[in-house]
Amino acid sequence: MSTDGAAIIVAPTRVGRRSRRRVPIPIVLALLFLAVVVFLAFFGSAVAPINPKTQNLNASQLNPSSHFWLGTDLLGRDIFSRVLVGSRTAMLGPIIVALGAMLIGNTFGLIAGYRGGAADTVVMRAVDLMYALPPLLIAIVVGGIVGGGYWAAVAILVVLFSPYDARLIRGATLEQRDRPYVEAARTLGLPTRRIMVRHVWPNLLPLVVANTFLNFAFALVTLAGLSFIGIGVPPGTPDWGQMLADSRTLIFTNPWAALGPGGALVLTAVSMNLVGDWIYELLSDRGRLR
């Protein structure tokens, strides 16, 4: 046997490289659908065939036709166009809620989990307090009394969602904190903030991303629910939740008035969840396999 004092070790050539996994068809469909919704959130009003706010009392409660693809509502507005333009409030608010809650929740969760001690106690008791509040009810009360419309509702949801994220991230941080790679970083004398942000956090990424997607879907449904009961977007704005509320009376004459926005809502939420799960799996594999 050779005695390899300073010999340079050559890595065995990699033969069985993992082939790139094919994207499953449901994910492709979900991604396509989300791409369309995002596109419409920006350019919805330009694409919509009819101005979604134009009322035409002569054309009220029409069934689907070649002119009004999904028929019209009580005020004679084109439902198809309103569904398209409704993408805006459907995407924008939930994205802000998901990202905002992620930012706040991750910050507090990381600090609580990594620092432990008093920081942990303070953050977690605050989280416990927030857990005791029913989010939807708070949103209704605050939104209904203080007012402020859609953006106020979004802001409330950011605050109400973040404790859930904080708890999740804290747990995951605790799991990483005592791993040897973290201790090695501590032994090197790296600043605590750097260890938290550059070492621990990247290892939580799969969880963070998946959770953000879930939060998005949940925020979407919650915001639509608030719109449905009249909190959030001002009357007249094309919004899926509000359209659902408006079309209650049409359900037997033109079911499409409800199925259009309702379907869009469900499909968006489901797509988000599917994509979130898929990204989680992709990220979890990263680092584990060569």
Add this chain to the structure above:
Amino acid sequence: MTEPLLEIDGLRIESRAGNEPRTIVGDMSLRLAAGETIGIVGESGSGKSMTARAVLGLLPPGLVASGTVAYQGRQILELPEGRLRQIRGGEISLVLQDPFTMLNPLRRCGRHVVELLRDETGGRLSRAARRTEAVRRLAEVGIDDPGVVDRYPFQLSGGMRQRVGLAAALARDPRVLIADEPSTALDVTTQKEILALLKRLQAARGMGVVLITHDLRVAFENCDRIYVLYAGALVEVGPSVDVEAQPLHPYTLGLLLSEPPLDHKVLELPSIPGSVPRHEQVADRCVFSTRCPWVEDICTAAPPPLLAAAPGRASACVRLGEIRSEITARRATRVAPAPLLARPPSAVPLISARDVAKRFGSVVALDGVSMELGEGESVGIVGESGSGKTTLARCLLGLERPDDGEIVVAGIRAENIAALDTATRRRLRQAIQIVFQDPYSSLNPVRTIGAALGEALAVAGRPASGVGALLNQVGLPAEYQARKPAALSGGERQRVAIARAIAVQPKVIVCDEPVSALDVSVQAQILNLLARLRDQLGLSYVFITHDLAVARQATDRVYVLYRGELVESGPVDDVLDRPAHAYTRRLVESVPGAPKARLAEAAEQLTMEGGS
């Protein structure tokens, strides 16, 4: 040989999941007769565990076995699941490595043992009968306390759990027992007890035992015949005694030589370069050809067959005829022993710890331990799990704050690192570094090697351009900086961890079991690397290990810890050859392959050498 109980012929295990089929085991054959113990020896990735699982039809999903596995003439691989279930446990039973996870934590020990017991008519046993039977079965594996029947696994030590696992595996009186690394997760003293127990049970029951292990010494001591497996292929088969005395394959020779000798320190351990390849990387040639010093064209032309080389022995080396005498010669050569130089401890110790105490809740981890480390010295801390050796190391590093006592590292009071000002703390951090046991978790999985090392260099104010040189210093090519840890083998990762430690130019490195998670053939490389760096960089080591042979190679002085107390200390040869404390003596005697006679002889020899 009598009629075999178990006969495997041309076993092949492949993964058919994914687009690219992978081969785990290429060609495995073995015979096991009643009353016989055979050993399957191999490093990680050799396919030894999968072979055991294939015999029981317990391969993980996605893996497919082909070839023949015959149990008393019945073809196991062709049996339907229902029939296999009758064979499992009843005819062939399996004991697994990890006593901490193989028992269901929610079930009392008695239930594990009697779960499948039925009376002669196949009916359920009465409550009282079950209990009596459980007590009897546990007594058979050396658990005399009938109260254990009612205890939960977490209430027992690792050795006790392994006994319960063994009792459960033997409950239905199997004729073949497959033990997959049954003692690896245990302390040496417990390991010895479990292996002795296994032997006793086998003799009493006339079972056939297949012992799967990575530890050659364990295999030699416990098996009649040995099958050496490497990268999914058999390279050598033969009786233990013959294989140990005269290996007939370069790989077996390499393994034997790279084991640190128990009785003397050597200048440099012979090691096998590189690391174990995956089977499909070497499927078209001799599996060992990528690391063999005798490799020639004929070795890479085709996979060599396993041929009879002597009565009862077989080797897969095509060049055996030419190199046989050379192998024999190398085996016989005693590796040059290191000169016994007693380094005088320097006047000012680098580390001095006095009466360090630490408790976790009601558990006393350290009870007033004192130690010193001189400049350029390597000091071993040996002991079994729970002895407090890791806690001591963590206290030295400031990762744990001792309850009591005084620690001075490089002139800095280090017992309460949080109380130090930033500049002092930084000086302390740069003076002492650590290499952890498990190279798989000590590197951040999402960061590249270059990022990890660059960061360490930056801490010491050195430019990140030094990463390449740093990698070369630990024997890795500079191109590795673009890789992530997952793309590296265990040994390579440990090299990176060592590079990270030396990046800040420390005075002391605490090595916490740095080789115990590595394959034997890689262990020697890392030990040599540590020795070389120590000379080149003037490092001092605090070397924590449970392996006395490793301690002998890597340290000058040792401290023996037992349940948080320091029981013995002194120059490594003195302590290991003439242990003064009863615990140290037990530890030394428990090492596999260290019969008392051999120890005494070594002691004698050393006294003579030391005296001359």
